[in-house]
Amino acid sequence: MEKILCKAEKKAESAEIYRLNEQNSLIRTSQGKIETSKTGKSKGYGLRITRNSSTGYSYFSEKKHADKAIKTALKLAKMNKNPVELPLTKKTRKTKTFDKKIQELDFDDLARLIRRINKGTNRHAETLKSQISTYIVKVRVINSRGTDLQKKSTSFLAYAVGKKKKATGIDYYFKKKFSPKVTEVGEKAGKIAKKSAGGKPLSFTGDIVIDPEVLSSFLEKTVLRDVNGKKIDKGQSNWNEKIGEKVSDEFNLTDDPFLDYGAGTTSFDDEAVPTSKTTLIKKGVLKNFLDNLETSRESTGNGFRSNYSSTPSIDTTNIVLEPPERENVFDVKKGVFVKNLSGFHNMNASTGDFALNIGTGFRIKNGKKTKPVRGCMLTGNFYNMINKIKGFHEEDEQKTWFKGPAIRYKGKIVGS
Amino acid sequence: MMDKIRKTLDKTSADFAEVNMEKNWNNKIVLNNAEVDKVRSGNRTLFGVRVLNNNSWGFASSNDPDDLEECVKKAKKLAKVSSKNSINARLAESPINKGKYKIKPEKHPNDIGIDEKLERCLELSKNGQEKNIKSTTLQYLDSHAKKVYVNTEGTELTYKPVRSFFVYKAFTQGNKLLQASKRDAGLKGVEILDGKEKMVKETNKKARLLLKSRSPPSGKMTVVINPKMAGTLAHEAIGHACEGDSVINGKSILQGKKEEKIGSEKVTIKDDPTLENFFGSYPFDSEGVEGQETTLIKEGRLKNFMHSRETAEKEEVKPTGNGRAQNPSHFPLVRMSNTFFCEGDQTEEELFEGIEKGVYVHGMKGGVSNTNSGYFQFAAEYGQLIENGEKTKPLRDVTLVGNIMKTLKKVSGAGKEKMLGDPGICGKAGQSVPVTDGGPSIRIESILVGGNKNGKNPL
Incomplete structure (x- = not known):
């Protein structure tokens, strides 16, 4: 890598090489039987070169193509107008992203774990699908300003889909730490399927409780795009000139790269900028955007590459929602709990308007979840929803990159 | 090599x-x-x-x-x-x-x-x-x-x-x-x-x-969907339910319904990777099987499912060349190629004839379907009100909701001109493949249209 950097430096003002080394393993079952056992590895390089105050990008998977990639990046640098100043070496904070246990799992272990998932689901429903995956990712970023950072992370996914009559139930776990409690994932998927069986559509206006995972999907489609510094620079965000203004109810929303073993936990981004905790919303007031080296503000350490072949773009790490106060949001006389919504890619991300299908939901009567609900639509506007929250649940949930409570608001469900 | x-x-x-x-x-x-x-x-x-x-x-x-x-x-x-x-x-x-x-x-x-x-x-x-x-x-x-x-x-x-x-x-x-x-x-x-x-x-x-657009009226009504939305219906609602793996795994409502009449005479739907140079075209799939035309529904009758070599064996039929992987590092799955409604014999005027109040649906922003239940929900890019057979006010955030087992029977018209060429990337089990869909304009007598600004019904 140093040799490639050396060659690139000779012809450029500055250069950066990003190397990604990935290994993954998975076992997947269908109706309780192993569909496939699969392993894969991949390695590749992303190159960024600056010359005459402009930047060029290229990538390659085989080292023998390095010279050509340097030439290409130099050529492309002539056309790009966005100068990028690569970072100097800086101290990074230690984060928990590596679990030796995940690295040590072999396929016999994975087969054993998936049997346990299925056993859990089977207690309550049929096993439709299940999966165990492990990932080991190594990243190294070096640049001509002397920066040389390396990181290693592991991830573990346990996923189960149970089926009862026509209803399905899904549960999963995805973190950078191994979890031996995979039976619980299966069991939960089975229980949800069982409880959802025979669900019927309804029309309803009133107290609606939104599951934290559903809330995270809404945030991903709207608010987290609005705070993307690139979209701000392009004028494609709803919150272009809203720093210091009230944008939501009085909760805090933070990008937190330091949660132990969170799906988005990392000590530096893919541009070798140390990550930092960024307050996006404080007591309902918009405070900051997320930036990388390419935006007009200082990088917050949110420049990530989805692969060595992709150029850095802005992404979140872990998102934490902290409510001003908490209560039992289910404690209402009459309401509906929305556990799962489908079709998020149908939602109007720019206006926040949505009409989404309730896959799994339950009526709430006197504080208890009762009859299943499905096949009807939750309709409304997400920006209005986060300005009319009536309650935040006592407990937080963190399954992947989002940590936060269920919320209650006054909404509308349209039956068919 | x-x-x-x-x-x-x-x-x-x-x-x-x-x-x-x-x-x-x-x-x-x-x-x-x-x-x-x-x-x-x-x-x-x-x-x-x-x-x-x-x-x-x-x-x-x-x-x-x-x-x-x-x-x-x-x-x-x-x-x-x-x-x-x-x-x-x-x-x-x-x-x-x-x-x-x-x-x-x-x-x-x-x-x-x-x-x-x-x-x-x-x-x-x-x-x-x-x-x-x-x-x-x-x-x-x-x-x-x-x-x-x-x-x-x-x-x-x-x-x-x-x-x-x-x-x-x-x-x-x-x-x-x-x-x-x-x-x-x-x-x-x-x-x-x-x-x-x-x-x-x-x-x-x-x-x-x-x-200038506003949200549509909500409720059941007659709609005319343009070729892009017809393609979405063909791909999302019907195509996915005709994928051999879903059928075999009991995840499709169409399981066991071959040769049954599930739609009106106006409904013929095909998948065809051999069409020249479309985004979803290919000469052979990721299992080395030649691409070929597969008729899924012919004049309302369910005829065939799409298969990989593995699902074809289970159903005791020939593979249809639909075993596709995103790239060589992925396992092939049963996937669509170019999927479309076939053209009918009606003129544009005939399609709108006699609709007192309805919605003309343009394009699509995306769609999901539940192959298990036949339920689907699509968001259109925009729409127009139909009043007395005429297209009038512009609409946005139009959503169509239905179930293929009911909706296909309510297809009452198909236009003469087919347009194929709405390219997209279809995702399934974490894999994305290039596909195309399309069809002629299609008239559906009754389907649930979802708006979202309640009380502001422009009708």
Whole structure:
């Protein structure tokens, strides 16, 4: 890598090489039987070169193509107008992203774990699908300003889909730490399927409780795009000139790269900028955007590459929602709990308007979840929803990159 | 490369093994508001080995060609892991195919410098900087590849595809930010950029129209859906329910309904990867099976499902050439190619005739369907009210909700002109493949239309 950097430096003002080394393993079952056992590895390089105050990008998977990639990046640098100043070496904070246990799992272990998932689901429903995956990712970023950072992370996914009559139930776990409690994932998927069986559509206006995972999907489609510094620079965000203004109810929303073993936990981004905790919303007031080296503000350490072949773009790490106060949001006389919504890619991300299908939901009567609900639509506007929250649940949930409570608001469900 | 793979495969004692290998070259240009955001080029190699031994699957992939032999061994080992509780996989017979295929575009991406492509994109984007358009994004991608498929049965295929993709987005600012976009993609080269001025202007016009639009009425009514939305219905609601793996796994409402009448006479739906140069076209799938036309529904009667070799064996039919993988590092799944409603015999006027109050639905922003229940829900890009057979006020955020088992029976008209060519990327089980869908305009007598601004019913 140093040799490639050396060659690139000779012809450029500055250069950066990003190397990604990935290994993954998975076992997947269908109706309780192993569909496939699969392993894969991949390695590749992303190159960024600056010359005459402009930047060029290229990538390659085989080292023998390095010279050509340097030439290409130099050529492309002539056309790009966005100068990028690569970072100097800086101290990074230690984060928990590596679990030796995940690295040590072999396929016999994975087969054993998936049997346990299925056993859990089977207690309550049929096993439709299940999966165990492990990932080991190594990243190294070096640049001509002397920066040389390396990181290693592991991830573990346990996923189960149970089926009862026509209803399905899904549960999963995805973190950078191994979890031996995979039976619980299966069991939960089975229980949800069982409880959802025979669900019927309804029309309803009133107290609606939104599951934290559903809330995270809404945030991903709207608010987290609005705070993307690139979209701000392009004028494609709803919150272009809203720093210091009230944008939501009085909760805090933070990008937190330091949660132990969170799906988005990392000590530096893919541009070798140390990550930092960024307050996006404080007591309902918009405070900051997320930036990388390419935006007009200082990088917050949110420049990530989805692969060595992709150029850095802005992404979140872990998102934490902290409510001003908490209560039992289910404690209402009459309401509906929305556990799962489908079709998020149908939602109007720019206006926040949505009409989404309730896959799994339950009526709430006197504080208890009762009859299943499905096949009807939750309709409304997400920006209005986060300005009319009536309650935040006592407990937080963190399954992947989002940590936060269920919320209650006054909404509308349209039956068919 | 073919020889090296053949020699390696000859050494394995597995019941069946196949190798997909690909080397590809890509260029990408992104412009924002007629300024360069990013230009990127690169290449990569990747391959995957799939082994079937004792009716159990094992799979190993890498992007270092030197790992080939090791991957064949690994895949065989993993087949042993699967065999402890296997699905008992078997492959339907497929002819031994040998052939070399190549796409010859008018302007090969390799023959035109990236600077020339960029200049053309800049020119187009400058054209889009108009009054009331707050912001624009233009994206151009081209790729060409060398693909090799070899299996232990003797099939040996090579393919040199060329693909390009163009998308233009325009934003307008009302109370909120509104977005319109149009795209084009196919097995073609840099010629995709020719004549795109019209598409840029049309997208801007659409974005401005959204400013004046309001939400539709809610409730059951008669709708006419345009070719793009017809394509969405064909792909999302019917196509996915006709995928062999969903059918076999009891995840499709169409399981066991072959030869049953599930739609009106006006409904004929096909999947066809052999159509020339569409985004979802291919000569052979990721299992080396030749692409072919499959009639899913003929005049309302369910005729066939789409299959990989594995699902075809379970259903005791021939494979249909629908075993596709995103790239060689993925396991092939049953996937669609170009999926569409076939044309009918009605004129545009006839389709709207007698509709007192209804909605004309344009384009689509996306869709989901539940193959298990037949339920579907699609969001349209925009729409128009139909009043007394005439298209009137513009609408936005139009959502259609229905169930294929009811909706297909309510199809009461199909237009004469079919339009195929709405390209997209279809996702399933974490894999994305290029597809196309389309059809003529279709009239549906009764379907649930979802608006969202309650109490502001424009009817």
